[in-house]
Amino acid sequence: MRGAITIFLKDLRETLRNRRNLVRMLLLPVILLPFAGHYFLSFTDKHREDLRKTTLTYAVANEQALPDLVKLYAEDDSFQRVDVPDGKVEDAVRSKKVRFALRIPNDAAAKLKAGEGVSIEFLYFQSDPGEAVVKDRGTAPLLSYSARQRDWRLVFLGFADEGTRAKLLDPVSFTVVNTAPDRERVGYGLGGIIAYAFLLVCFMGCSFTAIDLVAGEKERGTLEILIMLPLPRLQIVLGKYFVIFTVGLVYATLAATSVTAWLLYEGSVASSQVREVITLIKPLEVFLLWSMLIPVTALFAAVVLAISVYARSYREATTLTGFANLLESLLVMVVVIPGISLNWLWAAIPVSNLSLVIRELIRGTLDNYLVVATVFALTLALGAALLLFATAWFRREAIIYSD
Amino acid sequence: MLEVNAVGKAFPVKPEKKRDGVADPREQGKLFHALRNVQFSLKKGVILGLLGANGAGKTTLMRILATSLKPTSGSVSLLGFDIVKDAEEVRKRIGFLSGSIGLYGRLNAEELLEFYGKLYGLTAPVINARIAALIDELEIGSFAHRRIETLSAGMKQRVSIARSLIHSPEFIIFDEPTTGLDVPTAQVILGYIESCRHSGKSIIFSTHHMHEVEKLCDQVVLIHQGANCFHGSVEEMKRTTNCVHLDDAYLTLTGEAAPHAARQAMRLAKTGTGGRA
Incomplete structure (x- = not known):
């Protein structure tokens, strides 16, 4: 050795x-990752906050049909009426000239008077989930107007007492209580993001190094010299493998540390739930989380080493590593798909199993240590198999002399 | 010391490398015969010049001798070891300088030599002594502590030669060691090759410079289209071809003499002198 x-x-x-x-x-895991996360969160929060505070423009078609409803909107300072011809309100919403519009039927007043139901169209434009605020704010006066109409009808029917009306309308009331602890709930999303970030950074760290150390050396002619030395090929492969592994582990550890520091900072300035979840993670779990990076890195280092040995040039190695990165991202993505949890089936799928273990560790729901041990063993076995493949492939003449 | 017996080497032909309309007798079906039935021997302390055009098969032959390629036919015995069966023993005893410089740019010369010394299994005192000797012999001292990526081509080549000699090999293979170098650097390298003869080392080196062959080589092997068409001394090569100059002998043996003969005739018409005997 x-x-x-x-x-x-x-x-x-x-x-x-x-x-x-x-x-x-330093740039990718230590600076870029937390900064990207910070700006992503603050941008999302700011967008929602802006929509909550901003004055919403609106238009009304057939305002003469229900003037008292239109008055309700006019009295609200958070809305601003824009004059749009009746037939053009939908276009105005689509073109974002107004945030929402009401289309009132001609016979609305007559129907209400006759005790019949009226259907008013609320038009808005939502292609992004953050815009749901517009619907919530825009329909609030409508709901209030509908409640007022209902109350008048009930009073007319003889239910003058408010308590009686409430019992009539909601004979069964219920309170929703989610018993899932904050850590489990918040940890689901947080764990997914952390697993994704760790694995991505770790893979990138391994691939930069492997391409340079193997494919790069082929092109620079130094690998030819190495294979002419009185050394078994396995020793050359192992020497390179452990450099890739070390650099990958450093990348992943730096990413883990900087992301944790960032989350603590975010928790202190924004959401107390995130901070609470992080402070609930015990030192043993932190150690387990870090120790999961070892099989992850062992596997990724073997994958990119095998690719770099197989590739005939630096360029080919870069292309093939790009494909492997895509595949790795798809396998990691299971952590953000609802309904998928760590079971024996998922424990058998490489990379997905590791990302699920990381997520469950952060959620504090990892209780089946036999599954974790299996994931650990399977990953290391796969890494070893890939290492053997790389060594066998390394013995081929065509790999060194692609020309 | 070296016995090359009927060595052949064939590579599969890649479809993208097939050249339409260009007939190469070495391409047969799906195989390209880079070497065919190459045969020669070399004794201890002899310098052998390996000649041939680009693509003739010189580098393939040298890679076979250096054990990085295996012959598809024939056998090679080097220092009593079979280069296929006892590859590791052969590797301990040979030094190989490839056509590409093949150095680690972010190391300095001393670090590089130490690295290869360790891989050859030398002890620290031996490595230090060898580094000091090579730095002196190849005049590397003034740049031994500079990163290799900052050195000129000539400096890099000297470091590369030192790298191939760190373990004091008994048999040395140099692939075009002076190509692209300035005259002073080439002189240092040629001087070093000359000095190796006196220390009993055997050297095979390929070159396109005939004056280097005339100056240094005891023997010459000429490879043409994968086969050796001549093996003997420089004088024998000239005598066989009835030429005064070695480059004329080379062109005659490779069958490329006709255009040159025309130039010779023109020169003769102008000056009244000619090279051909």
């Missing part, structure tokens, strides 16, 4: 002397 250690130390020294590598190592 002396040869593997010598190659490991030399490659690590070279990797750390590469200024680009260092910039990537």
Whole structure:
């Protein structure tokens, strides 16, 4: 193993002397990830807040049909009426000239007077879930107007007492109580985001290094010299593998640390729930979370090493790693799909199993340690198999001399 | 010391590399025969020049001798070891300088030599002594602590040669060691090759510079289209072809003499002198 250690130390020294590598190592997991998260959250919050506070423009078609309803909107300072011809209100909403519109039927007043039902159209434009606020705010006067009409009818029918009316309308009332603890609830989304970020950063750290150390060395001619040394190929492969593994683990650890620091900061300035969830994570769970990065990195390092050995050029290695990154992202995405939890089936699917374990750890719901051990063992076995493949492939002449 | 017996090497032809309309006798079906029945031997302390046009098969032969390629036919015995069966033993005893410089740019020369010394299993005192000797012999001292990526082509080539010699190999293979170098650097390298002869090392080096062959080589092997068409001394090569100059002998043996003969005739018409004997 002396040869593997010598190659490991030399490659690590070279990797750390590469200024680009260092910039990537600090820029991506330490700076970019928390900043991107911060701006994503603050942008989403700001957008919602803006929609809550902003004056909503609206239009009405057939206002003479129900003037008292129109008056309700006019009296609300948070709305601003825009004059639009009756036949053009839908176009005005679509073109975002107004935020919403009401289309009142001609016979609305007559029907209400006759005790019949009236259907008023509320038109708005929502292609983004954040815009649901417009519907909630815009329909509030309508709901209030409808409640007032209902009360008048009930009074007319002899139910003058408000309490009696309430019992008549809601004979069974209920209170919704979600018994799931905050950690489990908030941890579901948070765990998914963290698992995704960790795995993505870890994969990128491994791939940058592998492409340079293997495909790059093929092109620079240094790999040819290495294979002419009195060293078993396995030692060359292992020396390179452990550099890729170390750099990947550093990337993932830096990402884990900076994301945790960012979440604590976010929790202190924004949502107390996030802060609460983070403070509930015990030191043992933090250690387990970090230790899950070991099989993750072991697997990713083996994947990208095998790709770099297989590829005939730097360019081909970059393309193939791009495909592997896409596949890895798809496998990690299961953490954000509702209804998927860690069971024996998912434990058998590489990468997905690791992301689910990370999520369950953050949620505090990881209780089946046999499944975790299986995931650990399967991942390491897959990594070892890929390493053997890389070594076998490395023995081929065509791999070194693609020309 | 070196016995090359009927060595052949064939590679599968990649469809994208097939050239329409260009007939190469070495391409047969799906195989490209880069080497065919190459045969020669070399004794201890002898410098052998490997000649041939680009693509003739010189690098393939040198890679076979350096154990990074396996012959598809024939056998090679180097220092008493079979290069396929005892590849690791052979690797301990040879030094190989490839056509590409193949150095780690972010290391300096000393670090690089130390790295390869360790991989050859040398102890720290031996490595230090070898580094000091090579730095002196190849005049590397003034840039031994600079990162290799900052060195000129000539400096890099000297470091590359030092790299191939760190373990004091008994047998040395240099693939075009002076190509692209300035005259002073080429002189240092050629001087070093000359000095190796006196220390009993055997050297095979490929080159396109005939004056280097005339100056240094005891023997010459000429590879043409994958086969060796000549093996003997420089004088024998000239005598066989009835030429005064080695480049004329080379062109005659490879069958490319006709255009040159025309140029010779023109020169003769102008100056009244000619090279051909």
